[in-house]
Amino acid sequence: MNIPATNKYTNNDEWIKVDGNIGTIGISDYAQEQLSDIVFVEITVSIGDVIKQGDSCATIESVKAAADVYAPASGKVIAINESLPDKPETVNSDPYGDAWMVKIELSNPSEIDSLLDASAYEALIKSKE
Amino acid sequence: MPESLKSTAIKSWHVQHGGRMVPFAGWEMPVQYTTGPTLEHNTTRQIAGLFDIDHMGQMEIRGPDAEEFVNQMITYDVRRMKLFDAHYALLCYADGGCVDDLFVYKLPDEKSKKEQHYYFLAINASNCEKDVAWVKSHSLGHRVEINDISDETYMLAFQGPKAPEIMNRLTHINIEKVPRFTSAIDTIFGDIPVLLGRTGYTGEDGFELFFPAKHALKVWEGILEAGKADGIIPVGLAARDSLRFEACMPLYGHELSSDISPVEAGFSFAISFEKDFIGREALLKQKLEKTKRTLIGFEMVEKGVAREHYPVLKDGREIGWVPSGMFSPTNKKYLGMAYVFREFSTVDTEIEVVIREKPVKAKIVKKPFYTPAYKR
Numbered sequence: 001m002n003i004p005a006t007n008k009y010t011n012n013d014e015w016i017k018v019d020g021n022i023g024t025i026g027i028s029d030y031a032q033e034q035l036s037d038i039v040f041v042e043i044t045v046s047i048g049d050v051i052k053q054g055d056s057c058a059t060i061e062s063v064k065a066a067a068d069v070y071a072p073a074s075g076k077v078i079a080i081n082e083s084l085p086d087k088p089e090t091v092n093s094d095p096y097g098d099a100w101m102v103k104i105e106l107s108n109p110s111e112i113d114s115l116l117d118a119s120a121y122e123a124l125i126k127s128k129e
Numbered sequence: 130m131p132e133s134l135k136s137t138a139i140k141s142w143h144v145q146h147g148g149r150m151v152p153f154a155g156w157e158m159p160v161q162y163t164t165g166p167t168l169e170h171n172t173t174r175q176i177a178g179l180f181d182i183d184h185m186g187q188m189e190i191r192g193p194d195a196e197e198f199v200n201q202m203i204t205y206d207v208r209r210m211k212l213f214d215a216h217y218a219l220l221c222y223a224d225g226g227c228v229d230d231l232f233v234y235k236l237p238d239e240k241s242k243k244e245q246h247y248y249f250l251a252i253n254a255s256n257c258e259k260d261v262a263w264v265k266s267h268s269l270g271h272r273v274e275i276n277d278i279s280d281e282t283y284m285l286a287f288q289g290p291k292a293p294e295i296m297n298r299l300t301h302i303n304i305e306k307v308p309r310f311t312s313a314i315d316t317i318f319g320d321i322p323v324l325l326g327r328t329g330y331t332g333e334d335g336f337e338l339f340f341p342a343k344h345a346l347k348v349w350e351g352i353l354e355a356g357k358a359d360g361i362i363p364v365g366l367a368a369r370d371s372l373r374f375e376a377c378m379p380l381y382g383h384e385l386s387s388d389i390s391p392v393e394a395g396f397s398f399a400i401s402f403e404k405d406f407i408g409r410e411a412l413l414k415q416k417l418e419k420t421k422r423t424l425i426g427f428e429m430v431e432k433g434v435a436r437e438h439y440p441v442l443k444d445g446r447e448i449g450w451v452p453s454g455m456f457s458p459t460n461k462k463y464l465g466m467a468y469v470f471r472e473f474s475t476v477d478t479e480i481e482v483v484i485r486e487k488p489v490k491a492k493i494v495k496k497p498f499y500t501p502a503y504k505r
Contacts, residue, residue: 036149036161036165036166036367037165037166037167039434039455039456039463040432040433040434040456040463042432042433059485061434061456063166063167063367063371063455063456064160064166064367066434066436066485085432089167092165
């Protein structure tokens with residue numbers, strides 16, 4: 001299970017990587033493995049949208065189920081991964097890299113402190129298994 | 130996992146080999162292995178896959194009146210069948226709705242001194258008890274013996290273009306002499322008796338195997354070992370569903386149910402109107418008068434996964450619903466089947482599927498999405 005220490009995580013298996021005041025959002029390796037083969041991705045927010053922590057920002061579907069991706073933090077959407085819907089399988093192969101979904105300009109950076117670090121997230125996964 | 134679920138004899142093998150166990154039709158079954166459903170699907174299409182489908186049921190009907198009785202119960206005329214033939218058929222209610230869909234085999238009756246045959250029915254797991262009770266409830270006055278042999282009979286499917294060649298290494302008989310929709314009785318792995326049906330539910334060539342349940346692990350591991358160098362793998366229920374879906378084979382509870390008739394589903398090939406059977410009158414009326422709704426195939430024009438129960442629209446008006454839909458691994462397209470009003474059922478008709486409350490563009494295409502690869 002790959003859990004990069006550079007990211008923060010939510011209880012719902014999203015990750016956010018913070019660089020200055022920019023946060024990049026995706027779903028974790030554990031989440032993609034649980035969902036199994038991803039066949040559909042739709043980014044449901046647009047550049048310029050202002051989203052709050054917990055808002056849905058993408059929908060992904062695996063062979064058997066659909067799942068929402070919730071924003072780990074609040075901010076203004078500054079980029080979306082437009083090529084991801086054409087290659088949804090990237091979520092399985094590179095969940096922390098090419099399968100990033102949304103970039104936001106953080107409006108409340110203190111929210112990041114409330115998220116899980118890699119070791120806390122690892123403990124959470126272990127408790128689920 | 131609820132404790133009331135039944136499990137097959139090789140559950141621990143599945144768990145040890147990365148099988149992800151889920152509840153299905155009252156059973157705990159592997160939905161996929163670590164390979165994942167897409168690769169399991171593609172491997173079955175390209176090489177072969179082995180499926181534990183012991184959740185499915187089996188019933189045998191014997192006795193002097195077996196032929197006449199079976200013919201009364203199922204839609205297909207078993208008098209057309211030669212010994213060892215296997216044919217798709219349906220059990221229907223008087224109103225034409227489906228009790229179940231099944232494969233019927235005509236087999237020599239080794240228990241009988243006379244040159245008799247009996248009928249062997251492979252039925253759905255979810256309907257097994259219902260089917261047996263339904264058939265038994267009509268048997269009064271017929272000299273038949275009806276046995277539910279699901280517990281003692283193990284069922285595996287071995288499907289894919291390489292399956293016949295691999296199976297031929299394991300059998301005494303020459304598999305090439307067992308054409309599609311026939312069967313053979315043989316022994317494998319020493320003295321394990323097996324009924325080999327050249328049938329299946331994937332759109333590929335291959336077999337459904339029936340043998341005594343106590344040999345489950347030996348046969349399962351034996352086939353995997355025999356095909357190891359060829360690259361065969363175990364395949365879970367998710368890929369089994371996508372394989373049958375691409376071939377537009379119905380799955381009970383989706384394309385067929387007590388509320389859907391086989392005429393609406395387009396399976397008239399499995400109905401012999403020239404004989405009497407339960408549901409004949411209703412089905413004949415439907416065939417002659419045409420049903421209001423009919424089963425079509427569609428392709429998403431805009432991206433989206435059409436799933437079961439999603440409504441189908443034409444110019445904003447609801448014209449039907451989706452019994453099955455998914456991303457097709459072989460076609461690499463988002464496809465689905467839908468029951469729609471007949472006037473909107475022609476190929477190229479533009480429709481919309483409501484996905485998460487949003488109408489998404491689709492168009493009607495020809496079925497099946499995948500043309501079965503085997504010779505008939």
